[in-house]
Amino acid sequence: MGLTFEQAFDRLIGHEGNFTDDPKDRGNWTTGIIGKGQCKGTKYGISAMTYPDLDIRNLTLQMAKEIYKRDWWDRICADEIHSAIVFQVWDFAINSGMGTAKRKLQKAVGVAEDGLIGKKTLKAIQDSDLNDVLLKFNSFRLLHLSSLSTWPRYGRGWTIRVANQLNYAAMDN
Template structure:
């Protein structure tokens, strides 16, 4: 098992998150996170106006996005403490659905209280649970989450394809 580095994870992520989008029906593109309220500033490299309303999203550089992902997402996830086969799964979901959601779904997958804190208790259970079980349960949690969203009819196919890609990475990282 090789250690997945932040740089490797970022390269994978940019395969999903890239060009500037300004979909008025995607709440992530609005500075308030509410469709039709605030400014429609869009998303670029997966960095959304909802999460970063102060940024000039359209003119965001790849280097700026990479710095944001390292500081606010990778480090905040405690990624270097999680098995590399799991870390990209959770990190990608965090970027797609929010950090708190991804952490809680990982905790649900391993059967600990879903308080959103990836601390010593959660890490101990993750590390003592069969790796394939964690990966399968986590992606099941992820798919169940997506199917319950009101936006599933519009974005569900893309989310499902994204999870399929994550399962392929899990097989390589495992």
């Protein structure tokens, strides 16, 4: 049986959780630009950059769950992709943005990196070896993260997160 949204959400909250308003993290700013807009923070992985009008500090776990289902899980066509791949893409989307995660998945299966999960991408995923997709995707994830200017500050934590994702990939395949 594949990983359900409920199971995926429980895992995700293992990575995401407490409120943070680190002013050096652009995700905590309503504009996504450090020092511009309001530093409203991030809670349960829901950031002010993505949801500038949301009261992040008072966000409940149930509210976060509803947002993740509606705006993240459903938007990556989760019900049409092998659950081992879905969890990897979903976690990366939450950590680095939906478009980035979708493009790295497309790169892993050798289709145009347009950030749209359509029929061609879904077919390429289905036609690809599951383990190859998981390994390539996480490789592209690390390469992307290590190219960011914020790598010196957050790279250790991102590396640990990807290492945990690789463990989940092994369990889920």
